Amino acid sequence: MIVLIYIKGLEDERFVRxxxxIANLFFEETEICMNEHPDQELVVKIDLTYEKEQIVSSAVLLAGKQEYRASYGKAVTADDEKERFKQVKNIVSHVFLHVLQDYTKITQKWGILTGMRPTKLLHKQHQAGVLAEESRRKLQEEYMITEEKVQLMERILDRQLTMVPDLYxxxxxxxxxxxxxxxxxxxAYCTFPAYAIQGKQGRVSSFLSGLHYEMEQIGRWLREKGVKITTVYYGGGTPTAITAEEMDELYELMYDVFPDVHNIREITVEAGRPDTITPEKLDVLKKWNIDRISINPQSYTQETLKAIGRHHTVEETIDKYHLAREHGMNNINMDLIIGLPGEGTAEFAHSLAETEKLMPESLTVHTLSFKRASEMTLNKDKYKVADRTEVEKMMNMAEEWTEEHDYVPYYLYRQKNILGNLENVGYSKPGQESIYNIMIMEEVQTIIGIGCGAASKFIDRETGKIEHFANPKDPKTYNERFAEYTEKKINKLDKLFS
Incomplete structure (x- = not known):
């Protein structure tokens, strides 16, 4: 059902999105109308007034005979028009969230934040020398983030700076x-570039030829410019879906073409699907000194795995975990997803109990997100998921379990359409945090994406401005254009590191 909200008093269309x-945090789907609509269900009148050096916003939500009011003012200091609008938008968002919370009786623990990376706010203040107490006050007052989530952010910042002291x-x-x-x-929940590999070995071989070319060209540029590599992360898809021989060639090439591989801080290979792990592939990983891998159960309930299209068994996950240990993998990450179809607190408690038998070095707890192009989103009626209250209970269970078992939170990110407006949190044993996960979430350096569907983030070293660039998502287009995309990336790198 779409909830229509008529916003009266604001004329700038930039406020709509x-x-x-924010409205979507409370209702499944909303439409904001800047003009009165005959089917509107809620009316929110928002005023902006200038009082001395402050901009004050007031809001009144009208629902039948009920009224809910809020007011908030703050000095707007930016000279740049874009930054000025951002500050005004936050003031308006503040009162809008306030009246919606009063109306629905739902508290949004992340306040007005709808972006992916809350901890970037804290890092920015830390770099600017803002004291912890003042940072906490700003997050709670200006962004309406609850004490609970602010403390989580603070713990994560401390862990990141402990693991990577030179993060800045x-x-x-x-x-x-x-x-x-x-x-x-x-x-069923996936929107990553992921193509079923059965019967497509010819396409795999063509893709790997393009991938090898990209690695060679990027490696040559890195050597010529004297640019060091912090981390390498093999993702996908499932990097262990290719054969052991193909993996061996790929890692050998990495050592041949990338500079100073022995001093790269961390190399990770996702082996997320247990049904792709074999003794031969683990031997290849060990041969090339790669011991950080992911083996992702997502759930330890067999009916759930079947419902989401994972064609492996719970027993296979456990067996492959032990196999990886036997082959010397000493930094294993596992993923669990809160809110998978048909699962509630009982099923999640079972998954935590099974995790306790294995005790991986890190555990990433995801909250299910209905991603726009996923099978699950396209057929929502087919996939029944837990409500907000039960999802929040499961997140609390994860927090308590990790605390009891000496895991620490070290990164988090949020997504649109995430159940309960919650978050995804990476936990680890102290000292086993993934450096790559910290890099990708805090956006402190350029990340070069190589391969089909790989996204690059080019970050200006002076201003911090980010430019995104993505390779084609389907193997056919990638195979036709990998040289063109490699050249474009190198041109962008030349400008950044000139």
Missing amino acids: PLQL KVKDEVSIYIGIPFCPTKC
Whole structure:
């Protein structure tokens, strides 16, 4: 059902999208109308007034005979028009969120934040020398973030700076993401570049030729410019979906063409699908000194795995975990997803109990997100998921379990359409945090994406401005244009590191 909200008093169309994102935190789907609509269900009147050096926003929500009011003012200091609008938008969002919380009786723990990376706010203040107490006050008052979430952000910042003490100085280095776009099958919640590998070995071989070319050209540029690599991350898809021989050739090439591989801080290979792991592939990983891998159960309930299209068994996940241990993998990450179809607190408690038997070095707890192009989103009626209250209970269970078992939170990110307006949190044993995950979330350095569907983030070392650039998502287009995209990336790198 779409909830129509008529916003009266604001004429600037730029407010529509941010207010809609906030409204969507409360209702499944909303439409913001700047003109009165006959089918509107809520009316919110928002005024902006200038009082001395402050801009004050007031809001009145009208629902039948009920009225809910809020007012908030703050000095707007920016000279730049874009930054000035951002500050005004936050003031308006503040009162809009306030009246919606009063009306629905739902508290949004992340306040007005709808972006992916809350901890970037805290890092920015830390770099500017703002004291912790003042940072906490700003987050709670200006962004309406609850004490609980502010404390989580503070813990994560402390862990990140402990694991990477030079976090604010790695801008002169780069990290590399290598995308392998193949999986045994595609999961129902997935929107990553992932193509079922069965019967497509010819396409795999063509893709790997293009990938090798990209690695050679990027490696040559890095050597010529003397740019160091901080981390390398093989993602996808499932990088272990290709054969052991193909993996061996790929890692050998990495050592041949990338500079100073032995001093790269971390190399990770996602082996997320247990049905792709074999003794031969683990031997290849060990041969090339790669011991950080992901083996992702997502759930330890067999009916759930079947419902989301993961064609492996719970027993296979456990067996492959032990197999990886036997082959010397000593830094294993596992993923669990809160709110998968048909799952509630009982099923999640079972998944945590099974995790306790294995005790991986890190555990990433995702909250299910209905991603726009996923099978699950396109067929929502088919996939029944837990309500906000139960999802929040599951997140609390994860927090308590990780605390009891000496895991610490070290990164988080949020997504649109995430259940309960919650978050995804990476936990680890102290000292086993993934450096790549910190780099990609805090956006402190350029990340070069290589391979099908791989996205690059080019970050200006002086201004911090970010430019996104993505390779084609499907293998056919990638195979036809990998040389063109490689050249474009190198041109962008030349400008950044000139």
